[in-house]
Amino acid sequence: MAKTAAEYFENLRESRVWRSIFRSGTGTSTLHRSLAIQQNIFLHLFSTKVRRRMLNFSATWYLGTLTFGTFVILVVTGILLMLYYHPSVPQAYADTKDLQFVVSSGLFLRNLDRWSAHAMVLLVFAHMFKVFYRGAYRPPREFNWVIGVVLLLLTLLLSYTGYLLPWDQLAFWAITVGSNIASAVPLLGNKIHFLLLGGNLVNANALLRFYVLHCMILPLAAFFFIGIHFWRIRKDGGLYTQQSEPAAVRPQPVGKEAQ
């Protein structure tokens, strides 16, 4: 049974249509497998080979991978939630209630989005500290560390803007408390506060603004920086291995890298 399924799948992979999409072919040779990475617009960000040592759980705890995983969950659940949500007052709250009481599995979607958001913030922090303690920020990976810091801020902003959307007491006052901090900036404080909320108070304008940020601007920015982050792993010499590299290695001219 399993064998026949595998055969069907093999046949599918041999078909013209499949070949037109995936050009790497069906071989199991190193060449084929390298092509599978190189000829895919998304996968070509990664190197075709990875040091076997880096597959160990202890090396990375897979924290970067898992953070990206939560991001994917958030995009999927977020898009589904957008189908049921109006960013207006007080409809936003009624929509949240409808998700809970009327929409099939709506509550599950909202739960998953919420808990994944918390998980992502936790994982981003964990990833950052893991990278630091392994010393993986060292040259030539300085810039990728900076991108990581940017992604940390983007994650916090994504979570923070999403916090307001249910328009309940928790959301309203968390955003009020959080945004009031911005008012403390010398000279420009109130202007920044106004810019953030689209007014002096958390109201319908703030909700719309946070919605656009949460569903459009910040996810796009996050995709952009995640792309760079992944690509720079390859460009900076693959995943950092403590033992193989001397402590103060200087950046090497491009092209001398093996992979």
Added chain:
Amino acid sequence: MQSPQDKSYSLWHKLFGDPIRAFGVVSLLFLMSLAIAPAKNHFSEWRHYQKSYLRMIRGRGDAVTLQRHFRGGIQQMWLPELGAVDRCTTCHVGQKEASLVDVSTQPYRRHPVIPHSSDQFGCVICHRGQGAATTVEEAHRSTLAWEQPLVPTRYIESSCGQCHRASFAGTPQLNQGRALLTRFGCVHCHTVKLPDGSTMNATDDPPPLSHIADKTTREWIFAWLKDPRAYAASATMPNFLLKDEDARDISAFLIANSTPVRDDTIPISSAAQKSAPDPQAGASVYGESFCASCHAVQNAAGNLVGGDIGPELTRVGSKVKPEWLQAWIRNPRIYDPRTAMSHYRFNDQQADVLTGFLSSKTDSDLLANVHLDPATPEQIAHGKTLVTEYGCASCHEISGIKKPERFAPELTRIGSKPISLLIFIPGMQHTLPDYIVNKIKQPRAFGTGLKMPQYNFNPAQVDALTTALLSFTDQAQTMPAALTVPAMAVSNYQPAGKAGQLMNDLACFSCHTINGRGGDMAPDLTLEGSAVQRKWLDDFLKNPNTLRPALIRRMPKFNLTDAEIATLSDYIMTVYQTPAFDRDSMPESGYSSSQVEQGRQLFYSKYACQSCHIIDPKIDKGYIGPTLTQVGSRLNAAWIYRWLRNPQALRPGTTEPNRNMSEEDARALTAFMMSQKGSGKQEAKKR
């Protein structure tokens, strides 16, 4: 190649084989986990209730009809103008099915018949709770996401009060509660802003204390402060549960702070003091003046007899000084210009007798144990602090102390107060109604340093007050005007000129309503000028007799002078007229006897008026409406005619039914009425 890496690598292989196979296995687990969510949806509570409803009706005789009415899936009533989405009928499927009268298990019970349709008002506007919810817990109880649980059925009238701002017959408990809030002065301290923008006003009329030393003694104040109910069972003043020292100091301050008023005490002549009070004569003046219409006295059985507009007089002799009492009886407005008490024009002898009669109503036990040393300045100063702290000036006028603003929490939206803002005492349910009930019953149990005094309400009164308070919701404040039944506008009507002064002096508004202002004990006089004949009015003011013999409360005799009567009558006849018709459009007399006879027939047979009214005291037994024996010399013909055609047009809410009389019938009846001059009987009654 190091050995630990090998180890973990082989462990992986042992568990999953190669990564692709592992991916297959984990993907399967992932999809299975994902599939639980829709499965959970399938076993939701509301589906369970709908299924068991269908099971329940299957065996019934009316199964076909019920089956046809049944609609599966989530049901909702959307009421955009109330901002409500009620999904209660998703589980309460049979609430409209009249044939389910025998079903007593929820959620399938049918709704009792009510004047409103649930399609128009939904469920939540009356029952509260969370209408949008489709789970039992969320819909009925207070959860983190929804403060307001279902309102208990015993307080359900509070929901009526959100729209019905005037009192009406369907909500006796709510009406009582609202009346108690004003009658017991709750709204002196607690502001209640009504949705129409007005503020609830108290009707208890607490006495001013600026000149109290003229009126009573420090000992009595002390005893009263300690327990007002020891002096008068009907005391409006609550018990502040004061310590002896505090009551001592407050009484010291009130006496020291009091300033005398000129002429508000009349020394009792030694002769009058010596002459033994004639209880018979005193009782007779008390009775003739109808003091009992407003004041109550406890009888031997301990029951209160009399009205509750003025204070109870059972032990008044232990309270007031006789010289003050006499001045008060002669003219109460000297001591308190705003009192609800009428200025009777008693002669010296009447005043003497009445003073003696009332002064004899003492209770020797009341002040027996009160022994106060002369007050020290420290005590007086402390008393002043206490008076400020306890907010005495919220109710009483006290010179030198300003009426505190917002002394107690505002109750305008108490019915929607979030539970998170309440502090409960141990052992009580954490619900808003229970909080209000306990706050009324035992206000001081909620913590130390609280000032709210102890009232003595019976359980029914507590429930009524709770109902009234629960009706002050956010929803009531934002209810669309189209859905509300407005309250009667509060009027500050003030009659003009000399007649106006006279009417204030006589405190007409304590009993009568005119143009929306005044009490409800006596008839509304707004259209009196159109209704009555001048001569009757003059006679009545001179010597009031009752139109309704069944009533104990009567218009008292004020001993007015002829000039005063003329002033009042002129004013009433000129000003209090309806613009709807001309008083003189129909003749007072000159009706043909056939017309009168036709009227008599209509009276006794077609309309059977004698069931409520009396024309001939020998045969007629109607006591509901006023006696009509002399209606022909009391009322105008035009008024009678208009009244017969449509009584509600002249006096909204009158008990008199609208019989839709033809013009001809009304004319005949009017003729019959006008023939009832009843002069002989009137004279007989006067004596």
Added chain:
Amino acid sequence: MTDPPSKDKKDFVTGVDSNARKSPRRVVFVTRRTSAQVKAVDEDQVQTFPEVLFRALVAIEVLSILLVWIALLFNAPLEGVADPSHTPNPAKAPWYFLGLQEMLHYFPPVVAGVLVPTLVIIALIVIPYFNINIEAEGLFLQDRQSRLRICYVVAVAMSLFLTYFHVYVALVPTLIVIAFMLLAAQSSPQSASPFRRYLAAQPLSYWIMTWFLFELVVLTVVGTFFRGPGWSWVWPWRN
């Protein structure tokens, strides 16, 4: 699969690596005059497809299963509709900002809300650009006495500063980290205990980051669980 070198004609040897599956084929030309020498051991590598890619997918799926179960079992918090007139007490920011909010309790907003976060972000960004962070030397392995002196001065200064503002919540982690630093100063790579050898090897950047992580966790946990009405201290296990 080595070709036997033809000794007569050519003055070089050629070779082909035999392990073709694991690394690309490399052809070696070694001239006679030089001797072949391996400078670095080439690490064993695996193909990203399918080895790494599917491992990553499996990891993501395991996490997803975990999150799906959490989402099935625990409902996301939802309170009453937003009401500007009813301020909950305490009004709390999202948990990841509660460290900041906790600091706002002690310091003026311009310090706790603006200065500190800005400095933290700047500090994080510049980490890889300072050699002090790149050196992996143990802090006290060189110059021990003067570094220990600086350590003392910083410790006393921070303790005074935090005590002055009554920030005992932040003082405790600071003191603990300093205690470990002093322990590290007393340790050396020759110490008997492996933990002390580990401490001795830690550079300055490690100590600063650990202190930051410790403070972040403690302040966030305190802000989340130990703060009640009016931002007063409450014990979470007491209702």
